[in-house]
Amino acid sequence: MLEIFQSLRLTLLNTGYAKLNALWDFDNVISPFTRMYYITKGSAKVYHSNKVFDLKPNHIYLVPSYTYARYTCEDYHEQYYISFLEDISNGLSIYGIKDFEYEIEADQNCLYYFQRLVELNNNRKIKNSNPKTYDNRPTLQDFIKQNDTLNAKELLETQGILTTLLSKFITNHKINKDHVTPNKAIYLIQNYINENLHAPITIDELANKCHYSTDYFSRLFYKTHGIRPNKYIQSKRIERAQLLLLTTTSSLKEIAQKVGFENLAYFSRTFKKHTKKTPAAFRKEQVTI
Incomplete structure (x- = not known):
């Protein structure tokens, strides 16, 4: 397991x-890379992982790859920012x-x-802070190629700084074997689901993307997550809705x-099944807290 981490x-x-x-106000941002911020002045908010993060000076923040996020700033703030790709053995993610x-x-x-x-x-500065202008595959390839302009010393120091900063966010010192995704295809499917919750997603479609039979894919997914694919997708839709x-x-x-529900009544029933509250009640309760 340490070899994977290394x-x-x-x-x-x-x-x-x-x-x-x-103007720093962006919704439905799901990037294939990690973001990191150091706030120096002012305040803003980032919403992801079912939490609200109030960006404060002298704090650093991490937004993992393939995570739905929303960014807002009511007035003004200043930040150092970093974005980078991360992968480990077999193309998986450290997360x-x-x-x-x-x-x-x-x-x-x-x-x-x-x-x-x-x-x-x-x-390597971002010229336009709107993610739509740089968060796409062709532009990311251009950014990646810029690493070729670094000399050996600059490249090693850059990688060392990225590793040091990322390590500060890790909460445990042992690798959590229960969280390891044993199959690259399943990990990629998780990312696909996160990016496409607004659209219909079928198990046959997911299995085909892995080049597996539907039955084998369902068994492997259940073994990995302890939940059937359909229920996993539904739970992710409700998390996003919240x-x-x-x-x-x-x-x-x-x-x-x-979040992929064309029928409002069905959405409301499903939401209440998961949260014990209707969407309207959930929103009202959160606003008044």
């Missing part, structure tokens, strides 16, 4: 310093084998690491459609 590879995409205002915090108070070295990374890679109810002003019908 194969961790981090690939820098972007880094820079940004001064942001209320499948370790537990992470997503917000930590920065120690005395963190600011230096962010500043040094920008200094080493001063041509976050949308909390972080947007979208109507119930709009939210239902965003």
Whole structure:
């Protein structure tokens, strides 16, 4: 198991310093890379993993890859930012084998690491903070190629800083074998589900993507997650709906459609089955807390 962890590879995409205002307001962001922030001034919010994170100065934040997120800033804030790809043996993700915090108070070295990374890679700034302008496969390939412009010293130092910063978010020192996804195909299917909750998803479709029979795929998925694929998809749709109810002003019908329910009544019944509350009651309760 340690050999898997030792194969961790981090690939820098972007880094820079940004001064942001209320235009920093983006919903339905699901990126194939990890984001990291060091806040220096002001305040903002990031919603992901069913939590709300109030971005505060002298704190660093982690948003894992393939995680639905929403970003908002009511007034103004300044941040150092980093985005990078991560993978381990067999193309899996470190987030499948370790537990992470997503917000930590920065120690005395963190600011230096962010500043040094920008200094080493001063041509890696994001020109437009809207994820739609850079969060796509062709543009990511252009970012990856920029690593070829680094010399050996710069590349090793860049990778060392990324590894050091990522390690600060890990909450346990032992690899959690219960969280290991034993099959790359199942891990990729998890990402596919996260990216496509707004659309119909069938088990036959998922099995075909893995080149497995439907029965074998279902058994392997159950062995990995302890839940049948259909129930897993449904639970992820409800999790996403809860976050949308909390972080947007979208109507119930709009939210239902965003998480793959064309029928509002069926969405409401399913939501109540999972949460013991109707969507409207859940939203009202959260707003008044």
